[in-house]
Amino acid sequence: MNDNVLQKLKTLAKSAKYDVSCSSSGTVRQNSAGGLGNTVGGMGICHSFSEDGRCIALLKIMLTNYCIYDCAYCINRRTNDIRRATFTVDELVELTIEFYRRNYIEGLFLSSGIIHSPDYTMERMVRVVKQLREVHRFNGYIHMKSIPGASRELIDEAGLYADRMSVNLEIPTEANLKLLAPEKDHRSVYKPMKYIQQGVLQNIEDRKKFRKAPRFVPAGQSTQMIVGATDERDKDILRVSSILYQQTQMRRVYYSGYIPVNSYDKRLPTLKQAPLVRENRLYQADWLMRFYQYRADEIVDDSYPDLDLEIDPKLSWALRHPETFPVDINKADYAMILRVPGIGVKSAQFIVMSRRHGRLNASHLKKIGIVMKKAQCFITCNELPTFTVQEATPEYVRKVLTEPKKKADGGQLSIIFPD
């Protein structure tokens, strides 16, 4: 451990930081006797936040940033002239353990550039996590990238040590992937995804028979798509994620707004700024699918292929379907209350629980924490009928809600004193 390691750490962190996933959720595991660490489940623990506001929960690092591939969107492509480095297994293991002991991190996120062959790379990654788990009895969180094209045996072995595994889809459609990364195809991505999924399903069966059977990727798998590097519409992206959620039991799909890392490449669009708003809207749409019982084709469809950047997708859905509103807070079922803009999952649960004790009115709702500015146009409660979206028309509601905030000057006259 010396300056050399610091230099490597910086280099490999810079190469790894474009991976979005950093969650430490999904597994509850208590420490074992004489071991180090546990995982808490729930929403996980984020230990720090970098200046871009993204959380640092895991030591997100690459084993090496040498790579044999030349993908246009990636900072580590072989034609890029950047500093390259490789960690030895021992160095990486010691860093993880020592950072963990100081409560800096929740575990390890291990990724790697591809050297020699997918299997060669994957095997080295497995050695790191194996040493952590078996030699150091590390019980913290481990997220491991599965290398596209790696063999089934290695993925099966990795799954016994990792909490979560991920294979990044990167580009939602095959044609565009071929354009930007001619050496890759979707098959090599879907294959390991399938292995992991089958392993998880098999493990569920095994654990029914043998309670002590070792767990296989207990926190499931996740993936990531780059947004804005190619010409996919939002409807294509959301359709892909909805299929992934349903068919591969994906726990999370991450969206990464494209940051022009290789701006010299003419196949990529020239962007002034990363599409951060679009990325945010996609996450909101993703939440609607996962927690609000929306289908992908309700959020975007052929006549409405892109998400509205000005208003959130839930409000946008409500304004396109004024006929379903107003919703009676005291009578409507949970699924319908969930669809009211300004009411989240927590608030909807609060409403359903509280109304069993008595009728709710607007002041109750406000105190519970509902955004009444949005919600008032879409609900009726225990009061006289108000000015709802039916009377006001969707256009008017949209105008009111998208007006820029006025500065609160309190009506104070400003007096200008002459010099």
Next chain:
Amino acid sequence: MLVFFYDKTFEGLLTAIFDAYSRKTFPDKLLGVGDIPPLFLTEEYMVISDEEKSGRVCTALEKKMTKGACNMLTHLWLSEEAGSDELLFRYIRKTIDSPVSIETNFADADVLEAHQLARKVSHEAHFQKQFVRFQKAADDIFFAAVSPRYNVLPLIIDHFKDRFADQKWVIYDLKRHYGYYYDLQTCEEMTLDNDKHLLGGKLDEKLMAEDEKMFQELWKGYFKSMTIKERINLKLQRQHMPKRFWKYLTEKQ
């Protein structure tokens, strides 16, 4: 105006509830012994903490409330906010008086307030789990200083005991001048006679373990390299990691 004076302990509060029901009079105000009484004091009653009485209230509550709600009461007590004891008193009284559970009646101002305050406390506990930073001392004890808004150390100790079972550690609350020391077997409450020198939360370099400085540098270097310049958003960073924690964060020194 009827005022109950009690000794500002949880047991005292539960005794006050027992006494109120046996006297059939309920206080308009709860004060600690020695507090200045209000101007229009017509009647006062001195509560003497009693283990049996408080135990009976406790059993009654455990019978009537779910486990989650019992935890909520603990959180409320640990908040140490002004008026939180009166809120607790009102909440418990409503629980006892009501034939059905009031836990989910968020239209009731007290239930909602209790819920929200308890949530703030548990949020603070979560903050501590996130932002405690250990420094390794020369005698192999990992030391961390904190100064949480609410008295949340009792809520997070089990988490650290499980997680760092094979290392000795100390978490010390500089605001309330006490902490916990874990010696590989048990976790005990401890106080330092003089904690003035720890006010910054940093160990003196002479007390640090040999490699501590190096790992701090490594972590700082890593933290800096993780930022994506095109996405800088300092407001978001502060929102997730409020500035009041920065003085104890290794990476922010």
